Amino acid sequence: LTPLALLRPLSSDLPPSIMSVMIALSMDYSLFMLTRFIENNAQQLTLQQNVEVVVLRTGSTISLSGLLVAIAYFGAVALPVENLRSAGLALGIAVVVAVVVNGALLPSMLLLAGRTLTTPLTLMSRPYGASRDRRDDAGAAASKDVWWWAAPHGQSTGLRRQGFWHWLMLHIGQRPLTAIFLLVVLFLPVLVxxxxxHASADAYAAVPMGMRSVATLRSLRQDFVVGRFDPMVVVISAAGGSPLDRARLD
Known part of the structure; x- marks a missing residue:
């Protein structure tokens, strides 16, 4: 973004936004490619064939998705606000960079060490209950299940064979309210x-920087650290001195 910063002023809170967009897109695009790669491994494709399928199919989908997101950001260039124009241009460039890097770097890493990187290394990677595959469905259905977390009758053993995460996602889909409740309880200390x-971002980043009123508000905020001017009354008077209006600033 150095050439862009030389051409137009950039807001101080724009770099965190750029990093957020790049991290989010990189995680999503990498997850799509890795998922396709693991699915192709299950179909006994060679490493070269696997990577080619990932690039041709998943890569084209990722490129189209990134193109649409970049167009949406580049559309902000037509807005009349300088900060929004700069943000749209910078975020659009960030999306293009994220797509190019993921589309070139990740397939290269998979081609170089794809089998090693996707080899199951933890217990969570194994099929859930793999050591109990010989149990029949009747015995699994008779297990002690809690009423809000019970699997459908006759599917317990099959779900365990398909993997822990598949089992977990299926139960979340069947009991969404319970999953939301547990999630809220888990993050309750943070929510409290x-x-x-207190937000530390610039509250006036989206308004024109050249306005005298914005410059006045910035100078006033230096004297009021909390960010509020209350109690204060602004009296607008005519040339003769008679008051026209009163407004309390919150």
């Missing part, structure tokens, strides 16, 4: 602290 979090 949310009212105490």
């Amino acid at each position: 602290q949310m009212p105490r979090i």
Whole structure:
């Protein structure tokens, strides 16, 4: 972004936004490619064939997705606000970079060490209950299941054979309210602290930087660290001195 910064002013909170977009897109695109790669491994494709399928099929989907996202960001160049134009241009470039890097680097890594990187290394990678595959469906269905986490009758052994994550996602799909409740309970300590979090980003980043009113608000905020001007009354008077309006700033 150095050439872009030389051509137009960039907001101070734009780099975190760029990093957020690049990290999010890189995680999604890498997950798509790795998922396709592992599926092709199950079909006994050679490493070369596997990577070619990933590039031709998943790579084309990722390229189209990134192109649409980049077009949406580049569309901000037509807006009348300088900060939004700069942000749209920078974020569009970030999307293009994320697509190019993931489309070139990840297939190269998979071609170089794909089998090693996708080899199961943890217990979670093994089929859930693999040591109990000889149990019949009747015995598995008779196990003690909690009412809100029970698998459908006759499917317990089959689900365990398909893998832990498949079993978990199927139960979440069947009991979404229970999953949401458990998720809220898990993050409850963080949610309790949310009212105490104070934003440190620039509140005037999306407004024109050349406006005198914005410059006045910035100078006033230096004297009011909390960010509020209350209690203060602004009186607008005519040339003769009679008050026209009163407005309290919150």
